[in-house]
Amino acid sequence: MKIVVIGGSGLIGSKLVPKLREHGHEAVAASPNSGVNTVTGEGLAEVLKGASVVVDVSNAPAWEDAAVMSFFETSTRNLLNGEAAAGVKHHVALSVVGTDRLSGSGYFRAKIVQEKLIKNGTIPYTIVQATQFFEFLKQLADISFDGKKVRLPDALFQPMAADDVAGAVGRVAVGQPLNGTVEIGGPETFRIDELVRRRLAPLNDSREVIADPNALYSGAKLDERTLVPGKDARLGETHFADWLKSSASQPPTAKLPSAAVATATKQS
Numbered sequence: 327m328k329i330v331v332i333g334g335s336g337l338i339g340s341k342l343v344p345k346l347r348e349h350g351h352e353a354v355a356a357s358p359n360s361g362v363n364t365v366t367g368e369g370l371a372e373v374l375k376g377a378s379v380v381v382d383v384s385n386a387p388a389w390e391d392a393a394v395m396s397f398f399e400t401s402t403r404n405l406l407n408g409e410a411a412a413g414v415k416h417h418v419a420l421s422v423v424g425t426d427r428l429s430g431s432g433y434f435r436a437k438i439v440q441e442k443l444i445k446n447g448t449i450p451y452t453i454v455q456a457t458q459f460f461e462f463l464k465q466l467a468d469i470s471f472d473g474k475k476v477r478l479p480d481a482l483f484q485p486m487a488a489d490d491v492a493g494a495v496g497r498v499a500v501g502q503p504l505n506g507t508v509e510i511g512g513p514e515t516f517r518i519d520e521l522v523r524r525r526l527a528p529l530n531d532s533r534e535v536i537a538d539p540n541a542l543y544s545g546a547k548l549d550e551r552t553l554v555p556g557k558d559a560r561l562g563e564t565h566f567a568d569w570l571k572s573s574a575s576q577p578p579t580a581k582l583p584s585a586a587v588a589t590a591t592k593q594s
């Protein structure tokens with residue numbers, strides 16, 4: 327089966343493409359680096375030719391409210407139109423657990439629009455909502471740093487390893503479209519500040535990390551369980567302590583658009 331992975335060079339995409347190939351699929355990594363741009367449409371019709379499935383694991387290069395909205399709206403419209411023309415039979419998109427509860431955030435308003443376009447479109451689809459990636463914890467500290475302390479919401483989350491995310495997305499991609507949403511998460515629930523502290527320690531990052539009831543998550547106010555998936559979530563196998571000991575935890579972690587630091591710091 328030809329499976330096009332939009333964002334195939336990213337954190338999740340670069341783990342997903344080899345997994346699909348190992349299972350005998352013709353997985354094509356597509357992103358601006360390989361001449362496919364879902365915002366301008368460059369290379370899109372060409373790469374979608376003969377594809378049965380499209381997996382969208384792309385992310386916006388800039389996270390200011392207007393930029394991120396423009397990215398997900400334009401990119402998703404272009405993709406769905408291109409898929410209709412090419413006869414694609416399954417659109418899979420990676421989103422975030424709790425997206426619909428996070429409309430206080432510009433980033434998540436853009437993810438809500440992305441999900442709506444998919445749900446209202448004509449291509450059979452599955453939306454995979456994942457919890458935060460272990461690989462994102464350092465970045466979370468950076469965007470939550472006010473110059474003195476790392477201030478995090480006083481709430482729970484259930485993060486997971488990027489490798490488990492890629493595995494779960496891959497299984498969805500080769501299955502039937504659900505025309506619905508599945509949640510995936512990690513095997514354990516933590517307080518956000520506790521886990522960020524545990525992530526920074528082996529990096530010798532001595533910034534003080536605190537739970538602050540007024541701290542926002544990407545600009546949104548959290549309740550205790552806003553980021554926690556429901557009881558039907560499919561859970562990854564990798565425990566945080568094992569991930570921390572593994573090579574996957576070695577820096578550098580996921581790249582961070584510089585605009586995100588400014589935006590998130592301003593909001594929290």
Ligand SMILES: NC(=O)c1ccc[n+]([C@@H]2O[C@H](COP(=O)([O-])OP(=O)(O)OC[C@H]3O[C@@H](n4cnc5c(N)ncnc54)[C@H](OP(=O)(O)O)[C@@H]3O)[C@@H](O)[C@H]2O)c1
Binds near residue numbers: 366385423437457580
């Ligand atoms: N961070 C988390 O904890 C978390 C949790 C749950 C879900 N998610 C979701 O997971 C998804 C993937 O995140 P990630 O961290 O794997 O992303 P990432 O590492 O930042 O990679 C982003 C990818 O998007 C591609 N891209 C950027 N602009 C593009 C364009 N105009 N056309 C096509 N591709 C474009 C990039 O291509 P180039 O390399 O060529 O620039 C890159 O391959 C996101 O949608 C995010 O919402 C994230």
